Amino acid sequence: xxxxxxxxxTGFQISGDPLFDPPIGDHQDGEAISLVFLISLSVTFAVxxxxxxxxxxxxxxxxxxxxxxxxxxxxxxxxxxxxxRSGVLLDGxxxxxxxxxxxxxxxxxxxxxxxxxxxxxxxxxxxxxxxxKMCPPIVKEFGTYTNIxxxxxxxxxxxxxxxxxxxxxxxxxxxxxxxxxxxxxxxxDVTFTKFNRSSSAVMNYPLPHNKKxxxxxxxxxxxxxxxxxxxxSCGLVTCPYPYFRMPGMAQFSIAYESTGKLRMNNPFxxxxxxxKLQEGDVIGFGYRYKTGTILITHNGKKLMDLTHNxxxxxxxxxxxxxxxxxxxxxxxxxxxxxxxxxxxxRILASDMDQKAPRAIHEQLENVxxxxxxxxxxxxxxxxxxxxxxxFVYVEANVKKYAFGSVYGEIGVPPAYNGDEIxxxxxxxxxxxxxxxxxTEELAPLxxxxxxxxxxxxxxxDLEEYENRSSTFDREDGAEEVRPLKPRSNKKKNxxxxxxxxxxxxxx
Numbered sequence: 001x002x003x004x005x006x007x008x009x010t011g012f013q014i015s016g017d018p019l020f021d022p023p024i025g026d027h028q029d030g031e032a033i034s035l036v037f038l039i040s041l042s043v044t045f046a047v048x049x050x051x052x053x054x055x056x057x058x059x060x061x062x063x064x065x066x067x068x069x070x071x072x073x074x075x076x077x078x079x080x081x082x083x084x085r086s087g088v089l090l091d092g093x094x095x096x097x098x099x100x101x102x103x104x105x106x107x108x109x110x111x112x113x114x115x116x117x118x119x120x121x122x123x124x125x126x127x128x129x130x131x132x133k134m135c136p137p138i139v140k141e142f143g144t145y146t147n148i149x150x151x152x153x154x155x156x157x158x159x160x161x162x163x164x165x166x167x168x169x170x171x172x173x174x175x176x177x178x179x180x181x182x183x184x185x186x187x188x189d190v191t192f193t194k195f196n197r198s199s200s201a202v203m204n205y206p207l208p209h210n211k212k213x214x215x216x217x218x219x220x221x222x223x224x225x226x227x228x229x230x231x232x233s234c235g236l237v238t239c240p241y242p243y244f245r246m247p248g249m250a251q252f253s254i255a256y257e258s259t260g261k262l263r264m265n266n267p268f269x270x271x272x273x274x275x276k277l278q279e280g281d282v283i284g285f286g287y288r289y290k291t292g293t294i295l296i297t298h299n300g301k302k303l304m305d306l307t308h309n310x311x312x313x314x315x316x317x318x319x320x321x322x323x324x325x326x327x328x329x330x331x332x333x334x335x336x337x338x339x340x341x342x343x344x345x346r347i348l349a350s351d352m353d354q355k356a357p358r359a360i361h362e363q364l365e366n367v368x369x370x371x372x373x374x375x376x377x378x379x380x381x382x383x384x385x386x387x388x389x390x391f392v393y394v395e396a397n398v399k400k401y402a403f404g405s406v407y408g409e410i411g412v413p414p415a416y417n418g419d420e421i422x423x424x425x426x427x428x429x430x431x432x433x434x435x436x437x438x439t440e441e442l443a444p445l446x447x448x449x450x451x452x453x454x455x456x457x458x459x460x461d462l463e464e465y466e467n468r469s470s471t472f473d474r475e476d477g478a479e480e481v482r483p484l485k486p487r488s489n490k491k492k493n494x495x496x497x498x499x500x501x502x503x504x505x506x507x
Contacts, residue, residue, distance in 0.1 A: 164202065192382075217384060219282070246321050
């Protein structure tokens with residue numbers, strides 16, 4: 001390799017040698033590194049694309065599309081990608097199986113708890129057992145209770161298709177007159193009357209699939225006295241449900257009691273986990289389709305999620321009971337209740353002092369017998385909101401957890417008042433009737449002289465015609481009166497016309 005040299009103007013010699021010679025293998029290593037980087041980048045991109053494809057396939061086949069979900073199409077798809085959910089609710093916790101499946105365990109439970117109840121509560125429990133033996137609850141997969149006609153009707157009418165079934169309680173007076181336990185007003189407002197002892201109202205259709213990830217409803221306590229001798233509960237039940245039993249006390253049901261207890265399939269025990277209800281409170285229940293979870297809210301705040309993998313048709317149920325006939329809700333019964341340990345400890349600490357705080361109203365201290373005396377219940381009014389009004393729970397409004405549209409696909413009926421009527425030409429024509437007549441035509445006719453032409457009958461001729469009559473002799477000599485026929489003026493007119501024509505021809 002030749003070395004080049006030159007002299008600068010300043011006299012210094014500048015050599016042509018490079019300052020440093022790069023290693024011979026560095027250029028090849030750089031090309032190798034760049035090739036490995038490109039390969040790794042392409043592999044990463046391919047892996048990401050594969051992951052996106054997998055996610056797209058999962059979303060398409062394994063999850064529900066909220067915007068384009070169709071029940072008919074979904075039912076026609078194969079069950080390869082559908083999640084399997086347990087459709088049986090077994091015990092009070094909805095999770096631990098076998099607690100009440102064992103007949104011997106149930107008998108032991110009854111022997112321990114039934115003596116603590118009043119005769120009225122024992123009768124209700126026994127009736128409920130017999131009722132569910134004769135009419136077992138329908139425990140089927142979600143969405144299988146309603147047929148095609150019912151689904152089409154709900155799709156057409158929306159929320160207007162839902163209503164509470166009327167009272168069928170066998171409560172009559174001594175004369176056989178029916179005394180309703182509750183009255184349903186405006187389809188979704190239920191008022192429990194003074195004749196109610198223990199009853200429940202159930203919705204006609206189960207919870208629908210509203211094409212969202214959950215469905216939600218709320219119950220407002222519109223009327224409930226502060227010191228009431230009655231209690232109520234709201235929740236979800238299966239159908240058929242005992243009409244004489246509050247929700248939560250029979251099999252396959254869950255309910256929020258006004259006492260703050262959360263009952264799930266259990267007439268004996270309940271958990272005091274929730275706040276007590278009073279007039280003006282709003283409680284809500286929601287059901288998530290994917291996980292089968294039931295959520296509970298109180299005055300717009302979410303309290304908890306209950307149960308999992310509940311995949312059966314559930315109905316809205318509300319009920320009330322006269323607590324004066326029960327021992328479980330009296331002062332003595334509360335001492336024995338496992339949920340009121342703190343109350344029992346305070347009473348024992350005070351050495352049964354009479355100044356101990358009283359838990360409930362004085363009327364509930366003594367147990368009344370429903371057979372010996374008829375104690376009127378306090379009226380309770382509950383209003384159910386399926387989405388026809390705004391929810392107190394904000395998330396349900398934002399995510400549209402309502403049962404559906406208010407009026408369905410048919411829509412609201414036409415209005416015959418307001419500004420819309422002004423645009424209808426046919427309805428506007430009704431304002432022009434009757435027509436406006438001129439005032440001259442409406443005035444009475446004045447007396448005027450009328451000239452009568454020759455040959456026309458006059459008023460005198462008419463009077464004569466009405467009064468005249470002809471008589472003639474019959475063969476038996478009796479006279480028969482017959483009205484004369486009006487004289488025809490045609491012949492006279494013909495003769496006059498002939499005379500006039502003859503005169504004109506003579507002239």
